[in-house]
Structure formats: C-alpha cells, structure tokens
Amino acid sequence: MLIEKYKHHIFKVTFSVAKDVQEAEDLTQETFLKIIDALPSYQSQGFKTWISRIAHNTAIDSFRKKKRRQEDLTSFDEPILHIQQEQSAENEMLSRNQKIRVQDAIHSMPANYRDVVYDYYIREKSYAEIAKKLDMAEKTVEMRLYRARKWMKQYWKEDDFS
Structure with missing residues (x-):
C-alpha cells in the first residue's frame, strides 16, 4: 500500500536528479527498500518530506558513484594511450x-x-x-x-x- 501510494512521487524525485527513466525506476525501487529499512527510525513528522529526502539522497549517492566510476575508468585510459611513444x-x-x-x-x-x-x-x-x-x-x-x-x-x- 505504501509503494502504491508514493511510487509516482518517489519516481519524480529520483528522476529530477537522474534524468534517465530506467535509472529513476531503479532508484525508486532502491529508495523503497531504504524506506522499509528505516521505518523503525521514523519520528512521525512529515512522512512525505521524510521519504522525499531519502529518495533525493539515494539519487545523489548514485550520481556520485557513477561520476567516480567514470573518473576511475578515464584514469586507466591515460597510461594505455602513452605506451612506448618513440622518441625522435x-x-x-x-x-x-x-x-x-x-x-x-x-x-x-x-x-x-x-x-x-x-x-x-x-x-x-x-x-x-x-x-x-x-x-x-x-x-x-x-x-x-x-x-x-x-x-x-x-x-x-x-x-x-x-
């Protein structure tokens, strides 16, 4: 019932960061898993705001991980390009x-x-x-x-x- 009620809202929040439908759907599922895990710590103050914050943080974390992965991959490309350049x-x-x-x-x-x-x-x-x-x-x-x-x-x- 929780998922049915808030899935569109969570999707909008994750999509605003991810800018990709498939990734936003994945992040929405991940967000609901985090919400279920965090329910015992919920303090009865603004449920929609609380789940929005979890969704936003999940999307930001994903974005940062992706960015770091791209940086790591590009750092491996550089030495490969410079292998044994012959000196004049x-x-x-x-x-x-x-x-x-x-x-x-x-x-x-x-x-x-x-x-x-x-x-x-x-x-x-x-x-x-x-x-x-x-x-x-x-x-x-x-x-x-x-x-x-x-x-x-x-x-x-x-x-x-x-």
Whole structure:
C-alpha cells in the first residue's frame, strides 16, 4: 500500500536528479527498500518530506558513484594511450647531451660531495648502500647530501642544463 501510494512521487524525485527513466525506476525501487529499512527510525513528522529526502539522497549517492566510476575508468585510459611513444632522434640527442652536462657538473663539485651525489642520484643507491661503500655513517651520507644540495643551489643554474 505504501509503494502504491508514493511510487509516482518517489519516481519524480529520483528522476529530477537522474534524468534517465530506467535509472529513476531503479532508484525508486532502491529508495523503497531504504524506506522499509528505516521505518523503525521514523519520528512521525512529515512522512512525505521524510521519504522525499531519502529518495533525493539515494539519487545523489548514485550520481556520485557513477561520476567516480567514470573518473576511475578515464584514469586507466591515460597510461594505455602513452605506451612506448618513440622518441625522435632529436629528443634522444638532447637528452643524451643533458645527461653529459649533468655528469660534468657533478664532476665539478667538491670531492667530498661528488661520490655521494653520484651514487644517490645517478646510481639510485640508498643511504645505507652509500655509507657501506664509502665506509662512513649513514648520518654522514645524509649530511653530505644536504650540503651538496645547498652547494648546487648556490653554484648551479637551471640554464646550465637546458
């Protein structure tokens, strides 16, 4: 009896958000399930307003879920489109020249920073691996990298590498 009396009203509320007949019908059914579950908590104040709020919230939740799903699907599409784009010979040469400039710049650094910077940034070793190789404490490696970064900010310019 409850469904028969309010089905058109609930449909109108869900359709106002969904803008699709099939989806509004599905949301109407879902709303009635939620209403039946929530009946024990109803406090005898404006039944039609109460069920309208449930219908509206159900439709909004559905809309948000749909939107999130679309965002998730599009985020998976991006990497697929960018799989192995071949570099032109010019870009490859520029990249190689930039690497050479960076290595030359590292060699121009003070000797106590050079090995630590090269191992950390070029060879991608951890503090522990560098400390073991250079026979020093990890804290010393950390401090040298900190000072090396400070030195680089002072003496290097971005234009030197582009």
